[in-house]
Amino acid sequence: MTTADLVLYSYFRSSCSWRVRSALAWKNLNYEYEAVNLLKGEQLGDEYNSTASAPLVPTLKHGDVSIGQSIAIIEYLEEVFPERPLLPANDPAKRALIREIACMIGCDIQPVQNLRVLKYVGAERKMDHGKHWISKGFEALEKKLSLTAGKYCVGDSVTMADMFLPAQVYNAKRFDVDMSAFPTITKVNDALSILDEFERSRPANQPDCPEDLRATC
Ligand SMILES: N[C@@H](CCC(=O)N[C@@H](CS)C(=O)NCC(=O)O)C(=O)O
Known part of the structure:
Protein backbone atom coordinates (compact mmCIF):
# COMPACT_ATOMS: atom_id res chain seq x y z
CA MET A 1 0.00 0.00 0.00
CA PRO A 85 10.74 8.65 13.35
CA LEU A 86 8.59 9.83 16.24
CA LEU A 87 10.00 7.23 18.65
CA PRO A 88 13.76 6.69 19.07
CA ALA A 89 15.09 3.28 18.02
CA ASN A 90 16.68 0.99 20.61
CA ASP A 91 15.84 3.07 23.66
CA PRO A 92 12.93 1.40 25.51
CA ALA A 93 13.09 3.80 28.47
CA LYS A 94 12.89 6.89 26.26
CA ARG A 95 10.15 5.36 24.12
CA ALA A 96 8.14 4.65 27.29
CA LEU A 97 8.68 8.21 28.51
CA ILE A 98 7.45 9.63 25.20
CA ARG A 99 4.37 7.38 25.31
CA GLU A 100 3.78 8.33 28.94
CA ILE A 101 3.66 12.05 28.06
CA ALA A 102 1.40 11.35 25.06
CA CYS A 103 -0.95 9.42 27.38
CA MET A 104 -0.96 12.16 30.02
CA ILE A 105 -2.63 14.32 27.38
CA GLY A 106 -4.47 11.71 25.33
CA CYS A 107 -5.80 9.56 28.20
CA ASP A 108 -5.92 11.85 31.24
CA ILE A 109 -6.62 15.39 30.00
CA GLN A 110 -8.51 15.38 26.69
CA PRO A 111 -11.21 12.78 27.49
CA VAL A 112 -12.75 14.83 30.32
CA GLN A 113 -13.23 17.87 28.07
CA ASN A 114 -14.56 16.00 25.06
CA LEU A 115 -17.73 17.29 23.37
CA ARG A 116 -19.99 14.48 24.58
CA VAL A 117 -18.76 14.88 28.17
CA LEU A 118 -19.33 18.64 28.05
CA LYS A 119 -22.84 18.11 26.72
CA TYR A 120 -23.54 15.83 29.68
CA VAL A 121 -22.03 18.34 32.13
CA GLY A 122 -24.32 21.01 30.68
CA ALA A 123 -23.96 24.50 29.22
CA GLU A 124 -23.85 26.21 32.58
CA ARG A 125 -20.96 24.21 34.03
CA LYS A 126 -18.97 23.18 30.97
CA MET A 127 -16.45 26.08 30.99
CA ASP A 128 -15.61 25.59 34.67
CA HIS A 129 -15.40 21.85 34.24
CA GLY A 130 -13.02 22.06 31.26
CA LYS A 131 -10.86 24.72 32.88
CA HIS A 132 -10.59 22.77 36.14
CA TRP A 133 -9.61 19.44 34.58
CA ILE A 134 -7.23 20.84 31.99
CA SER A 135 -5.52 22.88 34.73
CA LYS A 136 -5.20 19.77 36.95
CA GLY A 137 -3.78 17.79 34.03
CA PHE A 138 -1.39 20.59 33.12
CA GLU A 139 -0.04 20.71 36.69
CA ALA A 140 1.16 17.12 36.30
CA LEU A 141 2.31 17.70 32.72
CA GLU A 142 4.28 20.83 33.66
CA LYS A 143 6.06 18.88 36.42
CA LYS A 144 6.90 16.11 33.98
CA LEU A 145 8.07 18.38 31.14
CA SER A 146 10.22 20.44 33.51
CA LEU A 147 12.26 17.22 33.89
CA THR A 148 12.20 16.01 30.28
CA ALA A 149 11.95 19.00 27.93
CA GLY A 150 14.70 20.54 25.91
CA LYS A 151 13.42 22.46 22.96
CA TYR A 152 10.55 19.95 22.67
CA CYS A 153 8.70 17.63 25.09
CA VAL A 154 11.59 15.17 25.39
CA GLY A 155 14.96 16.71 24.63
CA ASP A 156 15.65 18.55 21.41
CA SER A 157 14.07 16.19 18.88
CA VAL A 158 10.41 16.16 17.87
CA THR A 159 8.73 12.96 19.11
CA MET A 160 5.28 11.42 19.36
CA ALA A 161 4.69 13.36 22.59
CA ASP A 162 4.91 16.62 20.65
CA MET A 163 2.07 15.55 18.37
CA PHE A 164 -0.24 15.86 21.40
CA LEU A 165 0.78 19.21 22.87
CA PRO A 166 -0.33 22.05 20.54
CA ALA A 167 -3.95 20.89 20.31
CA GLN A 168 -4.24 20.58 24.08
CA VAL A 169 -2.76 24.05 24.63
CA TYR A 170 -5.21 25.39 22.04
CA ASN A 171 -8.07 23.81 24.02
CA ALA A 172 -6.67 25.14 27.29
CA LYS A 173 -6.84 28.65 25.88
CA ARG A 174 -10.44 28.09 24.73
CA PHE A 175 -11.25 27.16 28.33
CA ASP A 176 -9.43 30.23 29.64
CA VAL A 177 -6.76 28.27 31.51
CA ASP A 178 -4.11 30.58 33.00
CA MET A 179 -1.08 29.52 30.93
CA SER A 180 1.31 31.69 32.97
CA ALA A 181 1.27 28.84 35.52
CA PHE A 182 2.75 26.49 32.91
CA PRO A 183 5.99 28.01 31.55
CA THR A 184 7.53 24.78 30.23
CA ILE A 185 4.36 23.75 28.40
CA THR A 186 4.19 27.26 26.92
CA LYS A 187 7.85 27.25 25.86
CA VAL A 188 7.59 23.87 24.11
CA ASN A 189 4.30 24.82 22.46
CA ASP A 190 5.86 28.05 21.14
CA ALA A 191 8.79 26.08 19.69
CA LEU A 192 6.44 23.62 17.98
CA SER A 193 4.08 26.29 16.66
CA ILE A 194 6.71 27.77 14.36
CA LEU A 195 7.40 24.45 12.60
CA ASP A 196 5.78 24.08 9.20
CA GLU A 197 4.33 20.63 10.06
CA PHE A 198 2.38 22.08 12.97
CA GLU A 199 1.33 25.15 11.01
CA ARG A 200 -0.14 22.89 8.30
CA SER A 201 -2.02 20.74 10.81
CA ARG A 202 -3.70 23.47 12.87
CA PRO A 203 -7.48 24.02 12.60
CA ALA A 204 -7.36 27.19 10.48
CA ASN A 205 -5.57 25.34 7.70
CA GLN A 206 -8.05 22.48 7.33
CA PRO A 207 -10.49 22.28 4.42
CA ASP A 208 -13.52 22.16 6.75
CA CYS A 209 -12.59 25.27 8.73
CA PRO A 210 -15.33 27.85 8.05
CA GLU A 211 -13.97 30.96 6.29
CA ASP A 212 -15.13 33.27 9.09
CA LEU A 213 -13.06 31.32 11.66
CA ARG A 214 -9.81 31.08 9.69
CA ALA A 215 -8.37 34.26 11.18
CA THR A 216 -9.08 33.27 14.76
CA CYS A 217 -8.50 29.53 15.11
N1 LIG B 1 -9.32 8.38 22.56
C1 LIG B 1 -9.79 8.88 21.29
C2 LIG B 1 -10.70 10.05 21.57
C3 LIG B 1 -11.40 10.55 20.34
C4 LIG B 1 -12.26 11.76 20.66
O1 LIG B 1 -12.58 12.04 21.82
N2 LIG B 1 -12.62 12.51 19.61
C5 LIG B 1 -13.43 13.68 19.80
C6 LIG B 1 -12.84 14.86 19.05
S1 LIG B 1 -11.23 15.29 19.72
C7 LIG B 1 -14.81 13.43 19.23
O2 LIG B 1 -14.94 12.85 18.17
N3 LIG B 1 -15.86 13.89 19.94
C8 LIG B 1 -17.20 13.75 19.48
C9 LIG B 1 -18.19 13.68 20.59
O3 LIG B 1 -17.83 13.83 21.76
O4 LIG B 1 -19.38 13.48 20.27
C10 LIG B 1 -8.60 9.26 20.41
O5 LIG B 1 -7.53 9.54 20.93
O6 LIG B 1 -8.73 9.23 19.17
Whole structure:
Protein backbone atom coordinates (compact mmCIF):
# COMPACT_ATOMS: atom_id res chain seq x y z
CA MET A 1 0.00 0.00 0.00
CA THR A 2 1.09 3.54 -0.64
CA THR A 3 0.21 6.90 0.83
CA ALA A 4 -2.31 7.25 -2.01
CA ASP A 5 -4.57 4.95 0.04
CA LEU A 6 -4.58 7.10 3.19
CA VAL A 7 -7.87 8.74 4.23
CA LEU A 8 -8.29 10.68 7.47
CA TYR A 9 -11.73 11.26 8.96
CA SER A 10 -11.25 14.48 10.86
CA TYR A 11 -12.88 17.63 12.22
CA PHE A 12 -10.87 20.83 11.98
CA ARG A 13 -11.16 21.64 15.71
CA SER A 14 -10.83 18.07 16.99
CA SER A 15 -7.66 17.86 19.07
CA CYS A 16 -7.42 14.09 18.54
CA SER A 17 -7.58 14.57 14.76
CA TRP A 18 -5.04 17.37 15.02
CA ARG A 19 -2.51 14.98 16.62
CA VAL A 20 -2.84 12.62 13.69
CA ARG A 21 -2.66 15.46 11.16
CA SER A 22 0.60 16.54 12.81
CA ALA A 23 2.04 13.02 12.55
CA LEU A 24 0.99 12.78 8.89
CA ALA A 25 2.58 16.18 8.22
CA TRP A 26 5.74 15.25 10.13
CA LYS A 27 6.13 12.17 7.98
CA ASN A 28 5.31 14.07 4.78
CA LEU A 29 2.41 11.74 4.00
CA ASN A 30 -0.29 12.86 1.59
CA TYR A 31 -3.81 11.85 2.49
CA GLU A 32 -7.41 12.46 1.57
CA TYR A 33 -9.30 14.57 4.13
CA GLU A 34 -12.86 13.45 4.93
CA ALA A 35 -14.60 16.01 7.12
CA VAL A 36 -16.89 14.80 9.90
CA ASN A 37 -18.81 17.75 11.35
CA LEU A 38 -19.01 17.14 15.10
CA LEU A 39 -21.32 20.08 15.74
CA LYS A 40 -23.81 18.67 13.23
CA GLY A 41 -23.51 15.24 14.92
CA GLU A 42 -22.09 13.52 11.83
CA GLN A 43 -19.94 11.31 14.12
CA LEU A 44 -23.18 9.78 15.41
CA GLY A 45 -24.64 8.98 11.99
CA ASP A 46 -24.96 5.60 10.30
CA GLU A 47 -22.66 6.55 7.45
CA TYR A 48 -19.65 7.22 9.70
CA ASN A 49 -20.44 4.40 12.12
CA SER A 50 -20.77 1.78 9.41
CA THR A 51 -16.96 1.63 9.47
CA ALA A 52 -15.71 3.61 12.50
CA SER A 53 -15.10 1.76 15.78
CA ALA A 54 -16.75 4.47 17.89
CA PRO A 55 -18.73 7.70 17.26
CA LEU A 56 -15.54 9.73 17.59
CA VAL A 57 -12.91 11.14 15.23
CA PRO A 58 -10.29 10.49 14.05
CA THR A 59 -10.42 7.35 11.99
CA LEU A 60 -7.61 6.55 9.56
CA LYS A 61 -8.17 4.30 6.61
CA HIS A 62 -5.24 2.83 4.75
CA GLY A 63 -6.59 0.64 1.98
CA ASP A 64 -8.59 -2.06 3.78
CA VAL A 65 -7.19 -1.15 7.20
CA SER A 66 -9.40 1.05 9.39
CA ILE A 67 -8.04 2.36 12.71
CA GLY A 68 -9.58 4.45 15.47
CA GLN A 69 -7.84 6.02 18.49
CA SER A 70 -5.23 8.65 17.71
CA ILE A 71 -2.49 6.87 19.68
CA ALA A 72 -3.02 3.62 17.76
CA ILE A 73 -3.09 5.55 14.47
CA ILE A 74 0.17 7.38 15.19
CA GLU A 75 1.86 4.12 16.27
CA TYR A 76 0.64 2.51 13.03
CA LEU A 77 2.03 5.37 10.93
CA GLU A 78 5.30 5.07 12.80
CA GLU A 79 5.56 1.36 11.97
CA VAL A 80 4.41 1.54 8.37
CA PHE A 81 6.19 4.79 7.48
CA PRO A 82 9.35 4.78 9.61
CA GLU A 83 10.98 7.77 7.90
CA ARG A 84 11.27 10.79 10.23
CA PRO A 85 10.74 8.65 13.35
CA LEU A 86 8.59 9.83 16.24
CA LEU A 87 10.00 7.23 18.65
CA PRO A 88 13.76 6.69 19.07
CA ALA A 89 15.09 3.28 18.02
CA ASN A 90 16.68 0.99 20.61
CA ASP A 91 15.84 3.07 23.66
CA PRO A 92 12.93 1.40 25.51
CA ALA A 93 13.09 3.80 28.47
CA LYS A 94 12.89 6.89 26.26
CA ARG A 95 10.15 5.36 24.12
CA ALA A 96 8.14 4.65 27.29
CA LEU A 97 8.68 8.21 28.51
CA ILE A 98 7.45 9.63 25.20
CA ARG A 99 4.37 7.38 25.31
CA GLU A 100 3.78 8.33 28.94
CA ILE A 101 3.66 12.05 28.06
CA ALA A 102 1.40 11.35 25.06
CA CYS A 103 -0.95 9.42 27.38
CA MET A 104 -0.96 12.16 30.02
CA ILE A 105 -2.63 14.32 27.38
CA GLY A 106 -4.47 11.71 25.33
CA CYS A 107 -5.80 9.56 28.20
CA ASP A 108 -5.92 11.85 31.24
CA ILE A 109 -6.62 15.39 30.00
CA GLN A 110 -8.51 15.38 26.69
CA PRO A 111 -11.21 12.78 27.49
CA VAL A 112 -12.75 14.83 30.32
CA GLN A 113 -13.23 17.87 28.07
CA ASN A 114 -14.56 16.00 25.06
CA LEU A 115 -17.73 17.29 23.37
CA ARG A 116 -19.99 14.48 24.58
CA VAL A 117 -18.76 14.88 28.17
CA LEU A 118 -19.33 18.64 28.05
CA LYS A 119 -22.84 18.11 26.72
CA TYR A 120 -23.54 15.83 29.68
CA VAL A 121 -22.03 18.34 32.13
CA GLY A 122 -24.32 21.01 30.68
CA ALA A 123 -23.96 24.50 29.22
CA GLU A 124 -23.85 26.21 32.58
CA ARG A 125 -20.96 24.21 34.03
CA LYS A 126 -18.97 23.18 30.97
CA MET A 127 -16.45 26.08 30.99
CA ASP A 128 -15.61 25.59 34.67
CA HIS A 129 -15.40 21.85 34.24
CA GLY A 130 -13.02 22.06 31.26
CA LYS A 131 -10.86 24.72 32.88
CA HIS A 132 -10.59 22.77 36.14
CA TRP A 133 -9.61 19.44 34.58
CA ILE A 134 -7.23 20.84 31.99
CA SER A 135 -5.52 22.88 34.73
CA LYS A 136 -5.20 19.77 36.95
CA GLY A 137 -3.78 17.79 34.03
CA PHE A 138 -1.39 20.59 33.12
CA GLU A 139 -0.04 20.71 36.69
CA ALA A 140 1.16 17.12 36.30
CA LEU A 141 2.31 17.70 32.72
CA GLU A 142 4.28 20.83 33.66
CA LYS A 143 6.06 18.88 36.42
CA LYS A 144 6.90 16.11 33.98
CA LEU A 145 8.07 18.38 31.14
CA SER A 146 10.22 20.44 33.51
CA LEU A 147 12.26 17.22 33.89
CA THR A 148 12.20 16.01 30.28
CA ALA A 149 11.95 19.00 27.93
CA GLY A 150 14.70 20.54 25.91
CA LYS A 151 13.42 22.46 22.96
CA TYR A 152 10.55 19.95 22.67
CA CYS A 153 8.70 17.63 25.09
CA VAL A 154 11.59 15.17 25.39
CA GLY A 155 14.96 16.71 24.63
CA ASP A 156 15.65 18.55 21.41
CA SER A 157 14.07 16.19 18.88
CA VAL A 158 10.41 16.16 17.87
CA THR A 159 8.73 12.96 19.11
CA MET A 160 5.28 11.42 19.36
CA ALA A 161 4.69 13.36 22.59
CA ASP A 162 4.91 16.62 20.65
CA MET A 163 2.07 15.55 18.37
CA PHE A 164 -0.24 15.86 21.40
CA LEU A 165 0.78 19.21 22.87
CA PRO A 166 -0.33 22.05 20.54
CA ALA A 167 -3.95 20.89 20.31
CA GLN A 168 -4.24 20.58 24.08
CA VAL A 169 -2.76 24.05 24.63
CA TYR A 170 -5.21 25.39 22.04
CA ASN A 171 -8.07 23.81 24.02
CA ALA A 172 -6.67 25.14 27.29
CA LYS A 173 -6.84 28.65 25.88
CA ARG A 174 -10.44 28.09 24.73
CA PHE A 175 -11.25 27.16 28.33
CA ASP A 176 -9.43 30.23 29.64
CA VAL A 177 -6.76 28.27 31.51
CA ASP A 178 -4.11 30.58 33.00
CA MET A 179 -1.08 29.52 30.93
CA SER A 180 1.31 31.69 32.97
CA ALA A 181 1.27 28.84 35.52
CA PHE A 182 2.75 26.49 32.91
CA PRO A 183 5.99 28.01 31.55
CA THR A 184 7.53 24.78 30.23
CA ILE A 185 4.36 23.75 28.40
CA THR A 186 4.19 27.26 26.92
CA LYS A 187 7.85 27.25 25.86
CA VAL A 188 7.59 23.87 24.11
CA ASN A 189 4.30 24.82 22.46
CA ASP A 190 5.86 28.05 21.14
CA ALA A 191 8.79 26.08 19.69
CA LEU A 192 6.44 23.62 17.98
CA SER A 193 4.08 26.29 16.66
CA ILE A 194 6.71 27.77 14.36
CA LEU A 195 7.40 24.45 12.60
CA ASP A 196 5.78 24.08 9.20
CA GLU A 197 4.33 20.63 10.06
CA PHE A 198 2.38 22.08 12.97
CA GLU A 199 1.33 25.15 11.01
CA ARG A 200 -0.14 22.89 8.30
CA SER A 201 -2.02 20.74 10.81
CA ARG A 202 -3.70 23.47 12.87
CA PRO A 203 -7.48 24.02 12.60
CA ALA A 204 -7.36 27.19 10.48
CA ASN A 205 -5.57 25.34 7.70
CA GLN A 206 -8.05 22.48 7.33
CA PRO A 207 -10.49 22.28 4.42
CA ASP A 208 -13.52 22.16 6.75
CA CYS A 209 -12.59 25.27 8.73
CA PRO A 210 -15.33 27.85 8.05
CA GLU A 211 -13.97 30.96 6.29
CA ASP A 212 -15.13 33.27 9.09
CA LEU A 213 -13.06 31.32 11.66
CA ARG A 214 -9.81 31.08 9.69
CA ALA A 215 -8.37 34.26 11.18
CA THR A 216 -9.08 33.27 14.76
CA CYS A 217 -8.50 29.53 15.11
N1 LIG B 1 -9.32 8.38 22.56
C1 LIG B 1 -9.79 8.88 21.29
C2 LIG B 1 -10.70 10.05 21.57
C3 LIG B 1 -11.40 10.55 20.34
C4 LIG B 1 -12.26 11.76 20.66
O1 LIG B 1 -12.58 12.04 21.82
N2 LIG B 1 -12.62 12.51 19.61
C5 LIG B 1 -13.43 13.68 19.80
C6 LIG B 1 -12.84 14.86 19.05
S1 LIG B 1 -11.23 15.29 19.72
C7 LIG B 1 -14.81 13.43 19.23
O2 LIG B 1 -14.94 12.85 18.17
N3 LIG B 1 -15.86 13.89 19.94
C8 LIG B 1 -17.20 13.75 19.48
C9 LIG B 1 -18.19 13.68 20.59
O3 LIG B 1 -17.83 13.83 21.76
O4 LIG B 1 -19.38 13.48 20.27
C10 LIG B 1 -8.60 9.26 20.41
O5 LIG B 1 -7.53 9.54 20.93
O6 LIG B 1 -8.73 9.23 19.17
